[in-house]
Amino acid sequence: MGSLNFAIPVSVQTPQVPISDTFTAFPKSQQLENSARVGLQAVDQVIDIPQNTLSQIPIVQARSNASYYGKFRYYKNGKPVDVLLNPSGPHPELTTVHELGHFIDLDGIGTKGKFSSRLGEITGWKNAVTNSQAYQDLKKLKAAGSVDINGVIRPVNKKYLKYTLTDEELFARSFSQYISTKSGDTILLRQLEKIRLDPKYGAIQWSDSDFDPILKAFDLYFKSIGWLK
Numbered sequence: 001m002g003s004l005n006f007a008i009p010v011s012v013q014t015p016q017v018p019i020s021d022t023f024t025a026f027p028k029s030q031q032l033e034n035s036a037r038v039g040l041q042a043v044d045q046v047i048d049i050p051q052n053t054l055s056q057i058p059i060v061q062a063r064s065n066a067s068y069y070g071k072f073r074y075y076k077n078g079k080p081v082d083v084l085l086n087p088s089g090p091h092p093e094l095t096t097v098h099e100l101g102h103f104i105d106l107d108g109i110g111t112k113g114k115f116s117s118r119l120g121e122i123t124g125w126k127n128a129v130t131n132s133q134a135y136q137d138l139k140k141l142k143a144a145g146s147v148d149i150n151g152v153i154r155p156v157n158k159k160y161l162k163y164t165l166t167d168e169e170l171f172a173r174s175f176s177q178y179i180s181t182k183s184g185d186t187i188l189l190r191q192l193e194k195i196r197l198d199p200k201y202g203a204i205q206w207s208d209s210d211f212d213p214i215l216k217a218f219d220l221y222f223k224s225i226g227w228l229k
Helices: 030-046 092-107 125-130 133-144 158-164 167-183 186-196 208-224
Strands: 059-061 070-074 080-085 146-149 152-155
Touching (some): 030 080, 030 092, 070 092, 092 167, 125 208, 133 208, 167 186
Antiparallel strands (some): 070 080
16 A cells, blocks of 8 residues: 655745835934834844835935935825935934835835825824824814913914824824834833923823833734734
């Protein structure tokens, strides 16, 4: 009697690579490159992004007098261009993670070339964000147009607050807090706390307890697409 041969199914996994391999170049400033790599290493501690998921783009040093701390640039057709980092920014490590959040939102998850946060493709995340106290506080601050700081009424930038309430900006900020919290990176956590202590716009980031449902929503989503470590 001949022997029987059974086919054994083999699970084939998409290779994972460090997120730094996605970037074709880094800033010329060694200090700024080091800061960017701190942020990217924190991302690597939390999620695995499959090889060839993200487009290949550079991280570029912006002018020190630029009006922004960081910027993710892309063409109108949704093709990513680069990430700009301001060497004079107060938190380049956290900014790197924030801009990577925009990059992932557009190019890594959901519909390629579209912000998944706008399309409602990130299951559970939007509800968790809009139900948070920080989100409600930002809406109230925008409507009021001013804030009381130690008994002094200060005007707020309503255009800026409108921007902070957009889906893609909420995603990037919550992603940066998610990575900071899950990785436990001391630099990122220190920078996050400094933002939260700002008397005018501190609500752009969440308290730990307020953020917990958002963190859990990210965990569930990244687990569902096979990215969660």
